[in-house]
Amino acid sequence: MFRIDRRLIQNFDWLTLAIVILISIIGILTIFSATRQPSAGEAAQASFYIKQIVWLIISILALILFISFDYVWLGRIALPVYVTGLILLLIVLISGRTGMGAQRWISLGPLSFQPSEFFKLMFIIMLSNYYSFSRESLGVTGLLRVFFFIVFIPFVLLFKQPDLGTAIVILLIFASVSLAKGLYKKVIIMIVVIGMISLPFLGNIMWTGLKDYQKNRLIAFIEPDVDPAGIGYHINQSKIAIGSGEFFGKGYLNGTQGPFRFLPEKHTDFIFAVFAEEWGFVGSTFLLSLYLLLIMRGLDTASKAKDDFGRLLALGITFMFCVYFFVNVGMTLGIMPVVGIPLPFMSYGGTALLSNYISIGVLINVRTHRFSLFY
Amino acid sequence: MQTEKPEAQKIAIASYLILLGFLIILLRLWQLQLLQGDEFRKTSESNRLRIIPVSAPRGIIFDRNGIPLVKNTPYFCASIMPEEFHNANIPYLAGVLHIPEDELREKINRKAQSPFTPVRLKEGLSYDEVSYIEARRSDFPGLFIEIEVSREYLYGGIGAHAIGYLGKLTPGQSKDPEFKDVPPNAFIGQWGVEKLYDRSLRGTPGQRIIEVDAIGREIRLLKENPSVKGADLSLSIDIALQKAAEDAFEERTGALVALDSDSGEILGIVSSPAFDPNRFAKGVSPAYWNEIMNDKKVPMLNRAIQSQYPPGSTFKIITAIAALEEGVSASASVTCSGGMFLGSHRFGCWKKEGHGTVSLHRALVESCDVYFYNAGRTVGFDKVHDYALMFGLGEATGVGFGKERKGLIPNTEWKRKERKEPWWPGETVINSIGQGYVATTPVQMAVMINAVSNGGNVYKPSIVKLSGPVLVRKAAVKPETLELVKKALEGVVNEPGGTGHAAHSNTVVIGGKTGTAQVVGIKKDSKYLAEQHRDHAWFVAFAPVDKPKVAVSVLVEHGGHGGSAAAPIAKQAIEAYMLPVEKKKGLMHVQD
Numbered sequence: 001m002f003r004i005d006r007r008l009i010q011n012f013d014w015l016t017l018a019i020v021i022l023i024s025i026i027g028i029l030t031i032f033s034a035t036r037q038p039s040a041g042e043a044a045q046a047s048f049y050i051k052q053i054v055w056l057i058i059s060i061l062a063l064i065l066f067i068s069f070d071y072v073w074l075g076r077i078a079l080p081v082y083v084t085g086l087i088l089l090l091i092v093l094i095s096g097r098t099g100m101g102a103q104r105w106i107s108l109g110p111l112s113f114q115p116s117e118f119f120k121l122m123f124i125i126m127l128s129n130y131y132s133f134s135r136e137s138l139g140v141t142g143l144l145r146v147f148f149f150i151v152f153i154p155f156v157l158l159f160k161q162p163d164l165g166t167a168i169v170i171l172l173i174f175a176s177v178s179l180a181k182g183l184y185k186k187v188i189i190m191i192v193v194i195g196m197i198s199l200p201f202l203g204n205i206m207w208t209g210l211k212d213y214q215k216n217r218l219i220a221f222i223e224p225d226v227d228p229a230g231i232g233y234h235i236n237q238s239k240i241a242i243g244s245g246e247f248f249g250k251g252y253l254n255g256t257q258g259p260f261r262f263l264p265e266k267h268t269d270f271i272f273a274v275f276a277e278e279w280g281f282v283g284s285t286f287l288l289s290l291y292l293l294l295i296m297r298g299l300d301t302a303s304k305a306k307d308d309f310g311r312l313l314a315l316g317i318t319f320m321f322c323v324y325f326f327v328n329v330g331m332t333l334g335i336m337p338v339v340g341i342p343l344p345f346m347s348y349g350g351t352a353l354l355s356n357y358i359s360i361g362v363l364i365n366v367r368t369h370r371f372s373l374f375y
Numbered sequence: 376m377q378t379e380k381p382e383a384q385k386i387a388i389a390s391y392l393i394l395l396g397f398l399i400i401l402l403r404l405w406q407l408q409l410l411q412g413d414e415f416r417k418t419s420e421s422n423r424l425r426i427i428p429v430s431a432p433r434g435i436i437f438d439r440n441g442i443p444l445v446k447n448t449p450y451f452c453a454s455i456m457p458e459e460f461h462n463a464n465i466p467y468l469a470g471v472l473h474i475p476e477d478e479l480r481e482k483i484n485r486k487a488q489s490p491f492t493p494v495r496l497k498e499g500l501s502y503d504e505v506s507y508i509e510a511r512r513s514d515f516p517g518l519f520i521e522i523e524v525s526r527e528y529l530y531g532g533i534g535a536h537a538i539g540y541l542g543k544l545t546p547g548q549s550k551d552p553e554f555k556d557v558p559p560n561a562f563i564g565q566w567g568v569e570k571l572y573d574r575s576l577r578g579t580p581g582q583r584i585i586e587v588d589a590i591g592r593e594i595r596l597l598k599e600n601p602s603v604k605g606a607d608l609s610l611s612i613d614i615a616l617q618k619a620a621e622d623a624f625e626e627r628t629g630a631l632v633a634l635d636s637d638s639g640e641i642l643g644i645v646s647s648p649a650f651d652p653n654r655f656a657k658g659v660s661p662a663y664w665n666e667i668m669n670d671k672k673v674p675m676l677n678r679a680i681q682s683q684y685p686p687g688s689t690f691k692i693i694t695a696i697a698a699l700e701e702g703v704s705a706s707a708s709v710t711c712s713g714g715m716f717l718g719s720h721r722f723g724c725w726k727k728e729g730h731g732t733v734s735l736h737r738a739l740v741e742s743c744d745v746y747f748y749n750a751g752r753t754v755g756f757d758k759v760h761d762y763a764l765m766f767g768l769g770e771a772t773g774v775g776f777g778k779e780r781k782g783l784i785p786n787t788e789w790k791r792k793e794r795k796e797p798w799w800p801g802e803t804v805i806n807s808i809g810q811g812y813v814a815t816t817p818v819q820m821a822v823m824i825n826a827v828s829n830g831g832n833v834y835k836p837s838i839v840k841l842s843g844p845v846l847v848r849k850a851a852v853k854p855e856t857l858e859l860v861k862k863a864l865e866g867v868v869n870e871p872g873g874t875g876h877a878a879h880s881n882t883v884v885i886g887g888k889t890g891t892a893q894v895v896g897i898k899k900d901s902k903y904l905a906e907q908h909r910d911h912a913w914f915v916a917f918a919p920v921d922k923p924k925v926a927v928s929v930l931v932e933h934g935g936h937g938g939s940a941a942a943p944i945a946k947q948a949i950e951a952y953m954l955p956v957e958k959k960k961g962l963m964h965v966q967d
Contacts (some may be wrong), residue, residue: 039937176389178386180382180385180386182381183687187417217784239407239415240418240419241419242404242407242408242415243407243408243411243412243414243415243416243418243419244412244416244418244419244420245408245412246408246409246412246413246415246416246417247408247409247412256419256586257419276404276408278418280408281404281405281409283506284404284408285401285404286398288400288401288404292393292394292397295393296390296393299389299393300392302386303382303383303386311382315386322393326396326400329400330400333400333403333404333407334403334407335399335400335403
């Protein structure tokens with residue numbers, strides 16, 4: 001299982017790894033800038049970047065671990081892994097640590113982690129594995145079966161936490177992977193029609209199920225100037241940060257929106273705004289291009305996968321990053337509602353970084369092992 | 376796996392969609408950073424830049440001997456930033472700040488207009504409270520301590536009317552361009568010299584341009600235009616005299632003005648009762664304000680310049696000067712049998728058994744009414760009026776602070792114009808002894824006695840030390856006249872039978888004149904009269920007699936006899952003034 005042969009080294013996806021590590025380093029530099037204490041009088045609590053460096057090292061090791069075996073194994077253990085994931089989500093719901101008005105954490109002694117971060121990958125593995133059993137396009141019953149047995153339970157658990165961001169990501173991954181798997185045209189048409197009819201009802205149900213802060217975010221997205229110091233505050237401050245960067249940026253460590261605490265969650269969800277303020281249009285375009293390259297490389301990996309499982313796995317992971325990227329950057333730019341999801345590899349957060357690296361590990365695995373036949 | 380053509384197609388479609396999304400993001404970035412970048416850059420600047428006015432330290436006010444009368448004292452205030460404050464901490468914080476919980480809750484929730492505007496919770500924290508909070512900073516997120524400066528009046532109410540007090544800008548003042556450089560919450564002088572010299576005392580405020588974070592906390596100082604400290608001010612007040620005089624008044628109502636003989640500088644100015652300017656220093660409390668405003672003794676009235684009283688027998692000085700100047704011989708005598716008839720009306724002398732035969736000197740020493748009835752009748756009251764005006768009575772002295780009253784010295788022309796009546800001979804009689812229409816303020820009487828004792832120089836009184844005196848006029852009287860009067864005034868205090876014996880001092884030779892001004896027409900023994908019907912007691916004095924350095928006027932409202940009520944006050948003020956400066960500093964507990 002843990003053989004390393006020359007062919008694996010040759011086929012190793014250095015590009016993806018390089019992009020991801022480069023983004024992570026940019027991320028750590030930006031976290032440093034965002035959390036620096038501009039006034040000397042304040043107690044230095046800016047150890048975020050050090051923690052992030054430690055997590056990066058752990059993450060790279062985990063990534064290597066997840067490349068070292070053929071990903072086909074993941075398909076074989078998909079079901080137990082998935083069930084474990086569900087149980088973890090359930091535990092969080094029952095006895096989770098509350099953070100930001102939502103229960104997302106499980107404490108294991110000194111460590112605490114967010115099972116939902118790892119669950120996404122488990123979900124993708126489960127879905128890809130299930131879809132790879134048959135080469136037939138999905139009909140209505142097939143789709144409904146998948147929806148109820150694989151998607152619905154975690155969606156409800158996540159929605160209840162509430163972790164709206166991850167819940168939506170799960171739905172989007174389900175939709176995109178299903179499309180990639182192949183649906184009959186009439187099914188697609190039917191879903192679109194039913195969706196449009198039921199949208200008002202669904203919207204209503206969703207709306208009443210939302211917490212106040214979630215509702216406020218949606219209101220603020222539609223009308224950010226309603227209350228600039230209140231619910232529209234995040235978006236306005238984020239736009240000010242990005243816009244004031246202008247073409248060349250204010251320069252590294254010269255941003256003011258983040259460290260002076262105008263911008264909330266500056267080192268987590270709004271880290272792109274901090275970066276854009278300091279590096280301007282030039283730097284932002286460069287950073288965004290890295291993400292584009294990563295996503296395109298992921299799609300390429302999917303198209304080169306040796307089997308359906310690998311292809312769907314690579315697509316699922318790529319779509320996941322894609323969703324995170326567009327929703328997060330769109331949010332900081334004020335063209336998407338504020339959904340509390342981080343920017344992969346940039347945002348501060350150990351669990352997210354680790355799970356992202358594991359996902360990238362799996363993605364690289366699919367590419368690296370595309371020639372090895374191991375049945 | 377080349378057979379999977381539709382799969383490749385799907386991936387191609389996905390790529391195009393992703394590229395489209397990427398383009399949208401780039402366009403948005405273009406819009407924010409390049410099209411609207413300038414605007415956002417400005418917003419981010421104003422986000423983080425604050426211009427904080429820096430109040431200038433207020434000038435210190437000294438007495439004439441360099442004794443500081445005020446101090447700028449820092450005090451601590453507790454404020455919170457509502458955004459960061461947890462309401463669950465209210466009960467705990469209420470205990471720490473010693474504020475009732477309800478009041479604190481109300482303060483915090485009332486001004487919930489913006490979570491980024493600080494709310495002041497308490498002013499004037501004790502050191503214990505400050506150190507308790509500082510040691511437990513982390514217990515109270517959003518709570519911070521600010522330092523403000525207040526004015527401390529070192530001698531409390533002593534000299535309150537002269538020194539004045541500070542207050543916030545009134546609505547009228549905040550529109551006045553004169554105060555446009557005053558920060559909105561700053562205190563400015565609203566009374567006394569604090570008001571009169573506010574412009575120079577308050578200095579020029581500076582500015583600090585600072586970087587702040589989202590909750591307004593200072594991050595870094597970018598630029599500082601230092602404030603310019605207000606100019607110090609040396610008053611002409613002698614705080615030792617001032618204190619001695621106020622102490623001498625005890626609880627009584629009245630006024631005292633003491634002037635420097637050679638310049639007219641005010642050495643002391645008392646209006647009793649006064650108020651405590653320290654209670655205004657951090658903003659006057661409604662309770663104290665109501666207490667002052669409802670006090671029947673009207674503490675906010677500066678009686679020294681804003682109240683006028685009949686001068687009573689102190690006015691005989693003027694009548695005496697008029698008589699001597701108009702040809703009455705000092706040796707000419709009048710026989711007092713306790714009263715004088717004018718027609719059928721008898722004008723009594725205060726001494727019922729009469730003074731016997733008296734000339735000018737004895738008449739002044741014993742304050743014989745009958746002598747001055749005759750003197751007034753001899754020269755006519757129009758003449759007396761002219762001399763009164765010559766010595767500064769009947770006109771505002773121009774002392775400069777507060778609304779001064781002019782007093783009244785009547786004459787026949789005034790009576791005809793104002794009252795549309797002729798002047799009756801009896802009016803000459805009573806006005807000649809300072810009753811009737813005659814009314815003067817304590818400051819006028821001080822100017823008068825000063826001019827009489829210093830050779831006829833009527834000076835404009837000044838509350839600050841002057842480089843040179845401001846002479847209003849030199850009284851056109853013969854030096855011998857003034858010498859005769861001064862000799863008599865020395866006798867009032869120092870000769871047997873003198874009415875001002877209570878002002879006799881063992882340390883300095885004082886000259887003076889008592890006055891007892893009738894409040895109601897019937898004259899009875901003042902002991903048995905209700906206080907509001909008792910006579911006002913006057914005493915005007917100067918010392919030392921041979922080379923005067925100080926002139927004083929004292930009025931005690933409803934004090935009874937001038938000799939017993941007012942003269943001791945003048946004496947104590949004069950004695951305090953004559954002390955060596957070092958001794959004064961010791962008395963006032965001055966620390967160098």
